[in-house]
Structure formats: structure tokens, C-alpha cells
Amino acid sequence: MLGPRVLIVEDDADLRGVLGRGLREEGFEVETVSTGHEALERVDHVGPDVIVIDIGLPDTDGRDLCQAMRARGVQTPVLFLTARDALVDRIAGFDAGGDDYVAKPFALVEVVARLQALVRRGGTEAAVEAVGLRLDPVTHSVSASGVEVPLTPTEFRLLARLLSRPGEAVRRRDLVRAGWPHGAIVRENTLDAYVARLRRKLRELEAPPEIGTVHGVGYRLQ
Numbered sequence: 001m002l003g004p005r006v007l008i009v010e011d012d013a014d015l016r017g018v019l020g021r022g023l024r025e026e027g028f029e030v031e032t033v034s035t036g037h038e039a040l041e042r043v044d045h046v047g048p049d050v051i052v053i054d055i056g057l058p059d060t061d062g063r064d065l066c067q068a069m070r071a072r073g074v075q076t077p078v079l080f081l082t083a084r085d086a087l088v089d090r091i092a093g094f095d096a097g098g099d100d101y102v103a104k105p106f107a108l109v110e111v112v113a114r115l116q117a118l119v120r121r122g123g124t125e126a127a128v129e130a131v132g133l134r135l136d137p138v139t140h141s142v143s144a145s146g147v148e149v150p151l152t153p154t155e156f157r158l159l160a161r162l163l164s165r166p167g168e169a170v171r172r173r174d175l176v177r178a179g180w181p182h183g184a185i186v187r188e189n190t191l192d193a194y195v196a197r198l199r200r201k202l203r204e205l206e207a208p209p210e211i212g213t214v215h216g217v218g219y220r221l222q
């Protein structure tokens with residue numbers, strides 16, 4: 001049986017080799033490239049289940065590469081490798097449509113665990129339907145009455161969390177846990193900014209539900 005397919009985008013040859021060998025030993029089918037340009041050329045052909053992107057690439061910023069892939073309809077989960085462990089980089093990574101990150105230097109076992117989690121999440125998210133909305137985990141979109149609006153993976157997970165308890169207040173802490181990887185530091189206004197974007201996107205649907213603010217608690221789909 002073939003293992004999950006991973007595309008590694010990393011310009012450091014030593015690191016690329018270590019990652020490639022390590023992930024093959026863990027049962028992954030590995031394809032490696034060293035630039036953003038090659039990644040864009042190869043991604044459709046490889047059809048990966050998960051993508052590892054180094055943020056510091058020679059020809060582009062890995063976050064821009066991720067956004068370019070998302071814009072081309074690639075919804076594959078992305079794990080960023082970053083040498084810079086700064087908060088601002090983590091947040092920017094998620095804004096760019098990434099799903100998780102590890103900071104260099106990292107232990108191979110950590111990369112393996114995170115990739116396996118991303119593959120599992122990608123494979124088991126079933127379509128969710130509630131209050132007239134349909135969430136599609138493959139396209140990360142929300143639709144109602146035939147109108148479809150694309151979401152980022154984080155927006156998708158936040159809306160899915162709200163949809164899991166329509167009409168009930170969902171605490172801010174629970175939304176952050178749903179939307180961001182374990183241990184990520186998410187500022188208060190980052191969650192608010194995501195909710196504001198979700199509200200705008202929902203308004204593109206016909207007779208959409210509203211995301212109400214429950215002061216001091218969190219948000220509620222109503």
C-alpha cells in the first residue's frame with residue numbers, strides 16, 4: 001500500500017536529503033524540489049497529500065508560494081518550515097493559508113507527527129451541513145442554495161466549530177483551538193479579524209446566518 005505523498009520545497013540540499021530519507025523511512029512517498037518555481041511546476045503532477053514549504057526560498061518567500069498555490073486551487077495542507085521563530089512570522093504564515101509550522105532546527109519526529117496529523121485531518125473531515133450551510137472540506141468552501149464562497153483553511157475550521165453548535169455561544173478559547181495548531185500564539189484581535197472576514201464572506205450567500213458576538217464569551221452562529 002502506498003503511503004501519503006509529500007512534496008518537500010526546501011533549497012538547503014542537506015536538509016532536503018535528511019527530510020526525504022527520514023520521511024521515506026516513515027512510509028511517505030517523497031518528492032523534493034528546491035525552488036518555488038519548481039514547486040508550482042510540479043505540484044499538479046505530484047498531487048501531494050501534504051506539502052512542506054521552507055519559508056526562506058531562493059526565488060520567493062514560502063508564504064507567497066503557498067498563497068500562489070491556494071490561488072490556483074491547491075487545497076493540500078501545508079506545513080511551513082521557518083528559521084524565524086518570531087510571532088509575527090507564525091501569524092503571517094497562517095494568513096498565507098498555511099496549516100501548521102515547525103521552527104528550525106527541528107526534530108524529524110516532530111515533522112513526522114505534524115504531517116501525519118495534517119494528512120489525517122485532510123482525510124477525515126467530512127462535509128458538514130447545518131442551518132442551511134454546507135461546508136466542503138475538500139474545497140474549503142461554504143455554500144448555500146447553490147452559491148459557493150471559498151474560505152481559507154483557518155476560516156473553514158472556525159466556521160466548522162461554530163456550525164458544530166449552531167445557536168450556542170462558542171468560547172474564544174475553543175475557537176482558537178479549532179482554528180490554529182496546538183501551541184500557536186494567537187492575539188485577541190487576530191481571532192476578531194478572522195471572524196470579521198467570515199462575516200463578510202457569509203453575506204455573499206443567500207439569507208445567511210449571522211455570527212453574533214457574545215460579549216465576554218465568544219461568538220455564536222444565529
Ligand code: CA
Nearest residue numbers: 011054056057
Ligand atoms: Ca531556505
